[in-house]
Amino acid sequence: MGADVIVVGGGTAGCVLAARLSEEEACSVVLVESGPDYPTLDELPADVADASEPTVGHDWGYQAEADSLDRRISLPRARLIGGCSATNGCFALRGAPADYDRWHELGNPGWSFAEVLPFFRRLESDLDFADQWHGADGPIPIRRHPVDELNPIQRAFIDAAVQAGHAYVADHNRPGALGVGPTPRNVRDGLRMSTAVAYLSAARHRPNLTIRSGVTIGWVRIADGVAVGVRSTTGELIEADRVVLAAGSYASPAILARSGIGSAARLSRLGIDVVADLPAVGEHLIDHPIVAVDLPTRPADGPRFQAIATLAPTSAGPPDLHLFTAGPFPVERDVSEAGAVFGIVAGLIAPRSRGSVRLRSADPDDPPLIDVAHLRHPDDLARMVEAIVEARRIARTEPLAALVTGAELAPGPTVADDDHTAIADSVRARVASYHHPVGTCRMGPDPDHDAVVDAQGRVYGVDRLWVADASVMPAIPAAGTNLPTIMLAERISTWLRTPSGTP
Numbered sequence: 001m002g003a004d005v006i007v008v009g010g011g012t013a014g015c016v017l018a019a020r021l022s023e024e025e026a027c028s029v030v031l032v033e034s035g036p037d038y039p040t041l042d043e044l045p046a047d048v049a050d051a052s053e054p055t056v057g058h059d060w061g062y063q064a065e066a067d068s069l070d071r072r073i074s075l076p077r078a079r080l081i082g083g084c085s086a087t088n089g090c091f092a093l094r095g096a097p098a099d100y101d102r103w104h105e106l107g108n109p110g111w112s113f114a115e116v117l118p119f120f121r122r123l124e125s126d127l128d129f130a131d132q133w134h135g136a137d138g139p140i141p142i143r144r145h146p147v148d149e150l151n152p153i154q155r156a157f158i159d160a161a162v163q164a165g166h167a168y169v170a171d172h173n174r175p176g177a178l179g180v181g182p183t184p185r186n187v188r189d190g191l192r193m194s195t196a197v198a199y200l201s202a203a204r205h206r207p208n209l210t211i212r213s214g215v216t217i218g219w220v221r222i223a224d225g226v227a228v229g230v231r232s233t234t235g236e237l238i239e240a241d242r243v244v245l246a247a248g249s250y251a252s253p254a255i256l257a258r259s260g261i262g263s264a265a266r267l268s269r270l271g272i273d274v275v276a277d278l279p280a281v282g283e284h285l286i287d288h289p290i291v292a293v294d295l296p297t298r299p300a301d302g303p304r305f306q307a308i309a310t311l312a313p314t315s316a317g318p319p320d321l322h323l324f325t326a327g328p329f330p331v332e333r334d335v336s337e338a339g340a341v342f343g344i345v346a347g348l349i350a351p352r353s354r355g356s357v358r359l360r361s362a363d364p365d366d367p368p369l370i371d372v373a374h375l376r377h378p379d380d381l382a383r384m385v386e387a388i389v390e391a392r393r394i395a396r397t398e399p400l401a402a403l404v405t406g407a408e409l410a411p412g413p414t415v416a417d418d419d420h421t422a423i424a425d426s427v428r429a430r431v432a433s434y435h436h437p438v439g440t441c442r443m444g445p446d447p448d449h450d451a452v453v454d455a456q457g458r459v460y461g462v463d464r465l466w467v468a469d470a471s472v473m474p475a476i477p478a479a480g481t482n483l484p485t486i487m488l489a490e491r492i493s494t495w496l497r498t499p500s501g502t503p
Helices: 012-021 097-105 113-123 152-163 248-258 264-269 378-395 420-430 482-496
Strands: 003-008 029-032 124-126 140-144 179-182 209-212 217-223 226-232 237-245 289-297 307-311 321-330 340-348 356-358 369-371 465-467
Touching: 003 012, 003 226, 012 029, 012 482, 029 237, 097 113, 113 124, 113 482, 152 179, 152 307, 152 321, 152 378, 217 237, 217 248, 237 248, 248 356, 289 321, 289 378, 289 420, 321 378, 340 378, 378 420
Parallel strands: 003 029, 003 237, 029 209, 124 140, 237 465
Antiparallel strands: 179 307, 217 226, 226 237, 289 340, 307 321, 321 340, 356 369
């Protein structure tokens, strides 16, 4: 006899789903993860535990397809229990209320900001603010570094941005927040509070929860239009009454496609039997691009991602840019005579470019073809150029300017602020990922055009199959996607906890 629910992918969403679904004693849950499991804090590798900076020690090794300059940028995705929540920079940001109202406007009832706010509150224990916008007893602790904890670069960035005319923002998770201030982070005593630590740890003792690490799922097993389990790449069949994919925006659409769910034309070319013709599987990929102004400075200790600015084209408009300080990082003296560098990183958080994730072959050992499409839309490039100019203006403002120990490293002193062509060339040559892919199994009302799942995460055309991760987001939040993904898993888990999977 199989489990009641199998959750494929033990990442940010998967740990939340397994923990919440197993709260029902009568519901047997199997959580399957390709990477390793570290069940206790003592077993966590040092880089996974350390919240001071991201790590790529457990990575799938994905790369984007070559861009117009023949660059193949890295697209780190974590391969361990906890997923990217166990390796990221711990930015605990929600985005703007308009982001979620947009989800609702796109035909997804239940996802307006007013409807998701209780789930944002449910997931968090905010240590700094107690009001109608924040939770006090959720699994994820959220705090902002006080001034005495900021390293000199981070503190000077906030002060310089205020001097440059940006408002000071004490709480970036309050609706309408635009300006600069401390970054809310999911950290406790230097420990990265992943969903593995914050959610799954409390659920591990439950007899109705089985955690299987080191098992890679290649296919959903479908019989007569019903998902009846999953099959691993070694051939093992794991049966379940309901299957929930939470493998992420690159892996979830690939699993669907290998299982015969996707564009009939593309699947047929790969020799895959079509189970459900859903053209949107793997389409509509959205990712935040980033690029930095790099500057030499002196070394300093402490966390390196403590301050952030959220900007908008107009004071009344929705946010579309992040500027955050990264560093300082030690480097060789031939790069910086003072021994370190820092970046003012510009992240475009409302991109218009759209990419895709498609199968390279029917073999699950072949990584998917990932087209991130960074800056493909001309408006995206233009706005990034504006962001670089603004980052430079802040870098030249005291007290931050006093901490810059030499000539700008990138774009470089020969590139003038008013030479937008040269800045654009620099941006294109250096653009990378903010690591927030969404949309490849997007929710919506029209499976014939642009939707893969309905508003509750149910896959069109196949019964008892759900997707519940960032891939179902129909539009990208103006924020990092860690907190929105946790919220999404919390929201869908409430529907999954009913016997039929309906409210």
